[in-house]
Amino acid sequence: MNKKWWKIACIVLLVYTVIGGLLISVPALPQLQETIRNLYFHVCMWFAMMILFGVSVVHSIQYLNTGNLRKDISSRAYASTGVVFGLLGYATGAIWASYTWADPNNPAYASFGSIVREPKLIGAAIALLIYFAYFVLRSSIPDLDQRARVSAVYNIFAFAMLFPSIWIIPRILPSLHPGKEGNPALNFNDIDARMRMVFYPAVIGWTLLGVWITTLKIRISFLQEKNWLNA
Amino acid sequence: MRQQYSLYGVMLYVASTIFVLYLAMEDPNAATWNALFWITQLFVCINAVAKSFLQENRGRMLYFYSICHPAVFVMAKLLYNIVLMAILNVFNLIIFIALMGNPTEVLLQFIGISFLGGLGLSLVFTMLAAIASKAMQQASLMAILGFPIIIPQLLLLIRLSRMAFAEVFRPGAAMQIVLLLLALDLGIIILSVILFPFLWKD
Numbered sequence: 001m002n003k004k005w006w007k008i009a010c011i012v013l014l015v016y017t018v019i020g021g022l023l024i025s026v027p028a029l030p031q032l033q034e035t036i037r038n039l040y041f042h043v044c045m046w047f048a049m050m051i052l053f054g055v056s057v058v059h060s061i062q063y064l065n066t067g068n069l070r071k072d073i074s075s076r077a078y079a080s081t082g083v084v085f086g087l088l089g090y091a092t093g094a095i096w097a098s099y100t101w102a103d104p105n106n107p108a109y110a111s112f113g114s115i116v117r118e119p120k121l122i123g124a125a126i127a128l129l130i131y132f133a134y135f136v137l138r139s140s141i142p143d144l145d146q147r148a149r150v151s152a153v154y155n156i157f158a159f160a161m162l163f164p165s166i167w168i169i170p171r172i173l174p175s176l177h178p179g180k181e182g183n184p185a186l187n188f189n190d191i192d193a194r195m196r197m198v199f200y201p202a203v204i205g206w207t208l209l210g211v212w213i214t215t216l217k218i219r220i221s222f223l224q225e226k227n228w229l230n231a
Numbered sequence: 232m233r234q235q236y237s238l239y240g241v242m243l244y245v246a247s248t249i250f251v252l253y254l255a256m257e258d259p260n261a262a263t264w265n266a267l268f269w270i271t272q273l274f275v276c277i278n279a280v281a282k283s284f285l286q287e288n289r290g291r292m293l294y295f296y297s298i299c300h301p302a303v304f305v306m307a308k309l310l311y312n313i314v315l316m317a318i319l320n321v322f323n324l325i326i327f328i329a330l331m332g333n334p335t336e337v338l339l340q341f342i343g344i345s346f347l348g349g350l351g352l353s354l355v356f357t358m359l360a361a362i363a364s365k366a367m368q369q370a371s372l373m374a375i376l377g378f379p380i381i382i383p384q385l386l387l388l389i390r391l392s393r394m395a396f397a398e399v400f401r402p403g404a405a406m407q408i409v410l411l412l413l414a415l416d417l418g419i420i421i422l423s424v425i426l427f428p429f430l431w432k433d
Binding site for chain 1: 355358362365366367372375376378379380382383386387411415418419422426429430432
């Protein structure tokens with residue numbers, strides 16, 4: 001099958017990410033030290049999430065143009081995988097923050113209040129809330145076509161409003177989180193050359209994994225709904 | 232004005248909310264005052280603007296559908312809600328200052344910012360009311376759909392309105408936020424005009 005190459009690439013890249021990410025030497029910065037290796041996992045989760053949400057919006061636009069319900073199913077599937085990656089991003093970020101931001105003199109949960117105020121965390125929380133709202137909206141409309149249309153409209157509208165919260169606001173409000181000037185993680189001067197060797201493959205690998213999971217979900221949905229899709 | 236009672240209803244809602252705040256807090260400091268003002272503004276907007284779609288019955292929507300293009304209709308709704316929100320904004324400000332005192336240093340600036348905020352809030356919630364009116368449990372859905380979208384704007388507005396409490400900003404920073412908010416508003420209008428026709432196909 002000529003469609004298999006990217007799945008093989010995904011496995012190879014992720015194996016490389018885990019092995020290379022844990023073994024290849026990294027610059028020892030104060031505060032960060034070896035925790036910088038989390039970059040290969042934490043940042044990639046957010047990359048994958050944004051890409052998956054973006055693909056979901058593209059499918060929504062295509063649905064509005066064509067009225068093909070398969071596009072609606074794809075849109076929902078990409079959004080739900082995006083949410084999973086977002087939650088994983090939070091989990092990896094929380095582990096990282098507990099070693100670098102939390103006050104070592106107190107138990108980690110005592111710093112919770114001050115860490116959550118972080119603009120990047122607020123932006124991420126908004127992204128997840130928007131997509132939770134998207135699922136609530138979907139479940140509250142019984143009619144199939146209307147559900148697809150209304151949720152596509154909300155998906156596009158919410159995604160457009162999401163951008164200012166994720167890309168602009170963190171640059172205006174004060175923040176501890178790195179990547180404030182310029183585009184976070186896209187700036188070549190931000191990361192050491194050795195780390196770039198693992199970081200970029202890692203981003204691609206995790207994103208491919210997300211797409212892979214989603215295509216499986218979409219195929220299951222198509223099978224489940226095949227009665228009315230072909231009707 | 233077909234439904235005068237709904238306007239008076241929202242005004243009563245504003246007045247009683249602020250009265251409760253007045254009884255609950257004596258002499259709030261500037262930061263608290265600011266936060267309370269914007270929260271009141273948010274809930275007033277949800278209550279006032281939500282009615283614009285949720286109260287229309289099916290027959291009347293069908294009538295509007297037959298006489299005009301959806302883009303024209305949504306523009307009219309946006310315009311109406313902007314004016315409605317501006318009126319309620321003035322009302323809200325007057326009662327707030329009367330009951331809770333006036334901690335602002337530059338009142339005129341704060342009034343300007345509150346109008347800018349009211350504009351953004353009414354635009355966002357008009358579109359969301361249109362979306363929510365298609366679903367069940369409309370009123371609660373408005374809040375679920377709306378809050379995540381409005382948080383960034385509200386954060387910017389609260390930050391900006393500290394200027395009226397004599398906080399010094401980096402030169403150009405305040406203007407940057409104002410322009411950003413205006414750009415957002417423009418984006419919402421464009422999106423509403425593009426997306427609303429899809430909502431209207433029934």
